[in-house]
Amino acid sequence: MSRTLSAPVTVAFDYTRSTGPVLGRFLTGLRDGVVVGGRTSDGEVVVPPPEYDPVTHAATTDFVEVSPTGTVASWSWVAEPVAAQPLDRPFAFALVLLDGATRPFLHALDVASPGDVATGMRVQVRWRAQRTGAITDIECFEPVTDQAAPPPGPRSTLDPVTGVVTPVALDYTYAASPEESAFYRGLAEGRVLGQRCPTCAKVYVPPRSACPADGTPTTDEVELSQTGTVTTFCIVNVPFLGQRITPPYVSAYVLLDGADIAFLHLILDVPADQVRMGMRVEAVWKPREEWGTTIENISHFRPTGEPDAAYDTYSQHL
Amino acid sequence: MRDVAVVGFAQRQMQEFDGSPTCVELLVPLFAECYEQTGWTRRDIGFWCSGSSDYLAGRSFSFVQAVDAIGVIPPVNESHVEMDLAWAVYEAWLKIQTGEVDTALVYAFGKSSAGLLRRTLALQLEPYTMTPLWPDTVSLAGLQARAGLDAGLWDEQAMAEVAHRSLTDAETNEYAVRSGGSSVAELLARPVYADPLRKHDCAPVTDGAAAIVLAAGDRAREVRDRPAWLSGISHHVDPMSMGTRDLTRSPSTARSGAALDLDGVDLAELHAPFSHQELVLRRELGLGDDVRINPSGGALTSNPMFSAGGIRIGEAARRVWDGESDKALAHATSGPALQQNLVCTLEGQR
Numbered sequence: 116m117s118r119t120l121s122a123p124v125t126v127a128f129d130y131t132r133s134t135g136p137v138l139g140r141f142l143t144g145l146r147d148g149v150v151v152g153g154r155t156s157d158g159e160v161v162v163p164p165p166e167y168d169p170v171t172h173a174a175t176t177d178f179v180e181v182s183p184t185g186t187v188a189s190w191s192w193v194a195e196p197v198a199a200q201p202l203d204r205p206f207a208f209a210l211v212l213l214d215g216a217t218r219p220f221l222h223a224l225d226v227a228s229p230g231d232v233a234t235g236m237r238v239q240v241r242w243r244a245q246r247t248g249a250i251t252d253i254e255c256f257e258p259v260t261d262q263a264a265p266p267p268g269p270r271s272t273l274d275p276v277t278g279v280v281t282p283v284a285l286d287y288t289y290a291a292s293p294e295e296s297a298f299y300r301g302l303a304e305g306r307v308l309g310q311r312c313p314t315c316a317k318v319y320v321p322p323r324s325a326c327p328a329d330g331t332p333t334t335d336e337v338e339l340s341q342t343g344t345v346t347t348f349c350i351v352n353v354p355f356l357g358q359r360i361t362p363p364y365v366s367a368y369v370l371l372d373g374a375d376i377a378f379l380h381l382i383l384d385v386p387a388d389q390v391r392m393g394m395r396v397e398a399v400w401k402p403r404e405e406w407g408t409t410i411e412n413i414s415h416f417r418p419t420g421e422p423d424a425a426y427d428t429y430s431q432h433l
Numbered sequence: 434m435r436d437v438a439v440v441g442f443a444q445r446q447m448q449e450f451d452g453s454p455t456c457v458e459l460l461v462p463l464f465a466e467c468y469e470q471t472g473w474t475r476r477d478i479g480f481w482c483s484g485s486s487d488y489l490a491g492r493s494f495s496f497v498q499a500v501d502a503i504g505v506i507p508p509v510n511e512s513h514v515e516m517d518l519a520w521a522v523y524e525a526w527l528k529i530q531t532g533e534v535d536t537a538l539v540y541a542f543g544k545s546s547a548g549l550l551r552r553t554l555a556l557q558l559e560p561y562t563m564t565p566l567w568p569d570t571v572s573l574a575g576l577q578a579r580a581g582l583d584a585g586l587w588d589e590q591a592m593a594e595v596a597h598r599s600l601t602d603a604e605t606n607e608y609a610v611r612s613g614g615s616s617v618a619e620l621l622a623r624p625v626y627a628d629p630l631r632k633h634d635c636a637p638v639t640d641g642a643a644a645i646v647l648a649a650g651d652r653a654r655e656v657r658d659r660p661a662w663l664s665g666i667s668h669h670v671d672p673m674s675m676g677t678r679d680l681t682r683s684p685s686t687a688r689s690g691a692a693l694d695l696d697g698v699d700l701a702e703l704h705a706p707f708s709h710q711e712l713v714l715r716r717e718l719g720l721g722d723d724v725r726i727n728p729s730g731g732a733l734t735s736n737p738m739f740s741a742g743g744i745r746i747g748e749a750a751r752r753v754w755d756g757e758s759d760k761a762l763a764h765a766t767s768g769p770a771l772q773q774n775l776v777c778t779l780e781g782q783r
Contacts, residue, residue, distance in 0.1 A: 118451045126491055130560065138561050161677055163562045169677070189583065189680070191575025192628035197552040200567045208572040210580075210676060219676045221576075223566065229628040234583050250562045281565050283556065287491035287548045292453035323501055324457035330475055330504025332461050 120296040120408055127284035134277055137166045137175045142276040144180070145252040148242055152181045152216050162213055162220040163250075181215035183240035184259060188212045188219040192229045199284075201255045207232050211256055223255040231258070248276030294322035297336065299408035305400065309374055311335040317375040321410075340372035341398040343416070344424040346432050347377075350387045363387040369396060369416055370432050377432055380410075384417035393423035436783050437529050438653035438660030441467040441538070441646025442747035446608040446735045449546045450640035453498075454490035456542035459642040460502035467538060467646050471656045475504055478646075479534025481511040484521040484541035484739045488556050491547050499542060510534065517541065518643055518743020519704075519765030519775045525647050526666055535649045542642035543738040550638045550738065558769060559673045570769070571627045571635055574707040577680040577770040579629050586681050587712045589629070593620040595708040596633040596733055603730025611637045611734045633733070636706035641737030643744050661750035661761070661779040665693035668775035673768070680770055687717040689776040698778065700725040700758040702745035704765045706732045713771060714764060724762075728752065742766060746777060753781050 134142055137153065141163045144151035153164025154177040164175050190209040196202060201223035209232070210219035225241065226232045238256040246252035291299060294310055298321045301308035309320030310333035317326065318337050325332050348367035365387050368377035382390050384399070396416040406412045443466035445459050452458050468474060481503060485496045496513045503509055512528075514520050518541035525537035551569035558564045581587045594617055601614030611633075626632045646656075653660040669685035671678050678684070701724050705711035711726065711733075720726070729748040732741050742765025749761035760780045767773040 119453070124491055132560060134561065142561075159677075161674075163674075165672075165674070165677065169672070189576045189579045191572045191579060191630070192625075193569070193572055194627055197549055197567060197569055200569075208568055208576060210576055221563065221566070221568065221675045229625075234579065250565050279561060279565075281560060283564070285488070285491065285548055285553060285556075289491055289547065290451070290453055290544075292455070292458055295453065324453070324455075325461050325501045326504065327501040328504055328506040330461065330464065330502055332458075 118296070119290045119293055120299055121288050121290040124287045124289040125284055126287065127282070130281045130283055132279055132281070134279060135166060137164050139276050140164070140178055142248040142250070142279065145250070146246045146248040146273070146276060147270050148246065150181050150183055150213060150240065152179045152213075153177065154179050159218055160216045161218045162216045179215065181213045183213070185211045185213035185216070185238060187224070187232065187234055187236045187238055189234060190224060190232050198286075201251070206255070209238070209256060211238055222253055225255045225257050249279050292324045294324050294333065298322050301338075302410060302412045303406055303408045305403070305406070305412070307339045307341055307371065307398070309337045309339050311337050318373060319376050320371060320374045320378060337373065339374055342419060343369045343371040343374070343396060344429050345382065345390065345392060345394040345396055346370050346429045347392060348382065348390055350390075365390045367416070370429050375432065380413065381415040382417070383415040391423065393426060393429070395419045395421040395424060435530055435532070435649045436653070436662055437526055437647055437649050438662045438783075439645055439746060439750035439779060440648045440653050440656040440660050441470040442644070442751055443467055443470075444608055444641065444643040444740070444744055444747060446610060446639055446641035446737050448610045448637070448639065450544050454492065454544040454547050455495050455498035456544060456642050457499055457502045459542060460499060460540060460644070463540065463642055463644040464502060464538070467644050471646055473536075475509075478536055478538045479510060480525055480528045480537040481509055482521040482525045482528075482537065482539045483513045484516050484518045484539070484743070485513070485543055486515055486739060488553055489543045489545060489547065489738055516739070517765050517767050518645065518740045519746055519763075520668070520767070522645055522647065522743055522746055523666060523668060523775065526663060529647060529649050535652045537647045538644060539647065539743070540642065540644040541740040541743055543740065544640045545638050545738045546640050563673075571630065573675065573769045574635070574710070575627050575630050576675060578634070578707065578709040580680040581709055581712070582629055584681055587709055589621060590617065591712060592634055592708040593617045595711045596620055599727060599731050599733040600633070602728055603734035606730045606734070608641075609730045609734040610639050612730060630707065634708040636732045636736035637734070639735050639737040639741070641735075641740055643737070643740040643747060645743055645747050645750075657754055659754055659756065659781050661753035661781070662783040664778045664780045664783070666775070666777035667692035668773065670768070670773045671771075673772060675770065681713065683713050683717045683771045683774060686714055686764070686771065686774040686776065689774055690718040693776060693778050695719065695762065695778065697760045698724055698762045699760060700728065700749065700752055701762040702727055702729060702731070702749045702764065704732050704742045704745045706736050706741070706766070708733060710766070710771055718762065718764070718776070720762075742775065746779070749779050753779050756781065
């Protein structure tokens with residue numbers, strides 16, 4: 116058994132960005148099937164055009180259409196492509212000096228093997244059939260063929276490109292700390308485990324690798340009661356995506372007996388408007404056959420029916 | 434300017450850390466080593482600054498979790514940079530220069546192995562025309578290596594010599610994740626991985642953390658007979674785009690070096706995650722053959738993201754403490770193909 120528990124996690128987000136006038140001009144060009152560079156004050160023709168002149172710092176306004184054909188200035192071989200790269204088979208990344216430009220442009224080059232690419236070789240843009248105004252409107256470069264790349268069709272009458280959406284998804288193997296792993300393994304056995312700080316004797320649940328007050332590693336494992344006190348709570352009235360319980364319901368901080376930190380859980384089996392600070396509650400577990408290494412083994416907390424805890428017993432834990 | 438020295442250094446580097454990406458568990462013993470080296474407790478630390486990245490951790494606010502390792506009652510003076518440890522050192526050095534504090538503990542951590550590192554790092558690129566192509570770190574370094582090969586500035590032999598010296602030196606570094614020199618010929622006989630790079634031309638994916646203690650004037654002299662005085666520190670940045678800079682040069686390194694007095698440097702710890710990058714850096718810093726390069730084995734043998742640059746400062750400092758170096762240079766890099774560079778000098782005499 117490995118020391119820690121881990122699980123795959125994908126973090127994904129569609130980054131939505133405005134382009135501004137310079138990158139907008141470049142991406143509008145790609146949508147129309149032309150490559151647009153910018154002329155800088157030192158006479159360079161740069162692709163993609165820089166937003167501001169590197170010498171004068173003035174906004175770039177002098178745009179130049181360059182050829183979709185050019186020469187490889189440098190290249191490197193991608194033996195093991197990663198997700199979302201322009202090609203899903205081995206390919207080259209290349210810096211291509213397009214005819215009419217003076218600075219090279221980074222993109223992918225579709226060749227079968229490193230033996231098929233060399234600095235100085237002639238390459239041309241392979242346009243994507245459906246273009247949206249994004250750098251990926253160029254599928255990749257390819258070696259020049261007898262047939263020149265098809266000339267661009269009529270310029271679009273659509274509005275200029277003002278924004279791009281870039282989906283990003285990153286895959287991780289996410290590990291819990293050893294203390295968190297012990298907590299989740301405990302839950303899989305129907306136990307709630309915390310850790311006690313050897314310096315200040317505070318008990319943390321879920322446990323942490325170090326006491327946040329003292330910075331001391333929390334080495335002492337403590338099994339906690341499954342009965343506790345509601346310290347504070349809120350009534351959820353607002354529906355949201357992925358909600359599993361029909362509002363109104365109560366989300367509360369429960370301070371387990373013997374713990375010094377309250378943790379968040381649901382209070383059910385009681386009308387939401389009857390939940391109160393100081394209410395005594397107990398864990399309600401799902402059927403054992405549904406247990407895993409997860410806090411969801413505890414379905415919710417419900418009132419025990421005991422008298423409310425005195426305010427002094429939890430006033431230091433709010 | 435106040436005299437500020439490096440007086441403490443601790444590190445952990447490993448191929449794969451079996452623990453949470455918040456790395457609290459790695460940091461606690463590092464801080465303990467720093468307290469032991471200085472004789473201080475956490476209450477002697479005037480300022481804390483960390484370097485890390487949520488993209489690497491795969492979760493938001495990972496640096497806030499890491500603060501658990503400090504212990505924050507009573508409250509501490511704390512900051513964070515989404516950059517390498519070396520830039521956290523820079524912020525702490527500035528903080529000490531303000532006169533507000535006399536001491537600082539800077540730390541950094543990263544679990545590179547949690548994701549696919551060379552892909553994750555595409556998120557640091559220009560987001561309109563680069564990131565959507567997902568140019569991976571190794572490919573971008575390969576474009577740079579080829580530019581120098583084609584220009585005749587270096588050759589495969591020179592790159593293999595860098596790798597060979599690094600692997601040999603790493604044999605005495607308990608933290609190196611890759612070590613063991615054999616011969617340049619043997620390295621050249623290995624297959625090309627990401628043409629023109631072989632695997633030993635590329636830093637290994639490494640998890641880890643490191644901590645550095647800074648102190649001003651007498652606080653530094655209390656700790657060590659021979660503190661490593663930060664006699665100069667400077668950093669600059671080159672354009673992000675791969676097409677608008679000469680990849681065989683590193684103007685930001687040259688400019689940082691020119692801001693310092695490099696006369697008398699006898700040892701340099703250079704943060705070169707790819708073998709040819711060491712050749713670029715040596716040229717830009719004008720380091721002669723008599724300067725000992727990367728006695729730790731350098732980043733080619735161990736390169737924990739967000740601490741490997743600062744580890745260069747720590748490795749240089751401890752050689753000044755030991756008297757092995759009178760004046761050491763440390764360099765850290767960040768961004769694609771040596772885009773951002775920090776250079777500092779550490780001296781035994783002040």
